[in-house]
Amino acid sequence: MLPVVALVGRPNVGKSTLFNRLTRTRDALVADFPGLTRDRKYGQANYEGMQFIVVDTGGISGDEQGIDAEMAQQSLLAVEEADLVLFLLDARTGITAADQGIARHLRLQNKPVHIVANKVDGIDGDSESAEFYALALGEVHQIAAAHGRGISQLLQNLLYPL
Ligand code: GDP
Numbered sequence: 001m002l003p004v005v006a007l008v009g010r011p012n013v014g015k016s017t018l019f020n021r022l023t024r025t026r027d028a029l030v031a032d033f034p035g036l037t038r039d040r041k042y043g044q045a046n047y048e049g050m051q052f053i054v055v056d057t058g059g060i061s062g063d064e065q066g067i068d069a070e071m072a073q074q075s076l077l078a079v080e081e082a083d084l085v086l087f088l089l090d091a092r093t094g095i096t097a098a099d100q101g102i103a104r105h106l107r108l109q110n111k112p113v114h115i116v117a118n119k120v121d122g123i124d125g126d127s128e129s130a131e132f133y134a135l136a137l138g139e140v141h142q143i144a145a146a147h148g149r150g151i152s153q154l155l156q157n158l159l160y161p162l
Pocket residue numbers: 009010011012013014015016017018029030031032034035036037118119120121143144145146147
């Protein structure tokens with residue numbers, strides 16, 4: 001069995017961008033329209049020799065209704081079936097109320113969760129992502145999914161101990 005890695009986070013943090021880079025497809029919907037991916041989506045990743053299943057999700061925000069509630073449910077199911085959870089945040093916007101809600105969900109799960117600060121291209125990643133330590137979910141990893149930066153190091157650090 002390949003390890004299962006779930007990508008979770010509120011809309012627009014870059015989950016589908018990372019999914020597409022890991023699976024080298026354009027199948028997941030990447031757009032400037034937040035929340036377009038409304039369901040779990042599975043792909044097989046073979047990234048620099050590291051093989052795993054990656055799950056893209058529509059996002060969870062903590063207080064949802066209607067379609068958002070469905071998306072939240074899908075995200076929580078994805079977390080349940082994952083061996084490893086990557087909680088993506090946007091280093092450019094900092095912590096939002098939605099991020100806080102997701103962190104609250106994730107702290108209750110008995111799963112390895114890692115914070116991934118995305119979009120550190122062109123900014124001071126260290127200072128912009130430092131506040132994510134306050135979410136109390138451990139180490140903060142920095143990547144730029146759109147540019148492939150930090151992904152190899154992230155995966156090597158997290159996948160080999162599994
Ligand atoms: P999702 O809603 O979490 O799946 O987010 P998307 O993957 O659809 O990305 C949302 C927006 O963020 C898109 O406009 C992406 O091009 C942009 N984005 C994703 N990754 C990066 C990154 O590493 N750097 C920058 N600057 N923008 C990014």
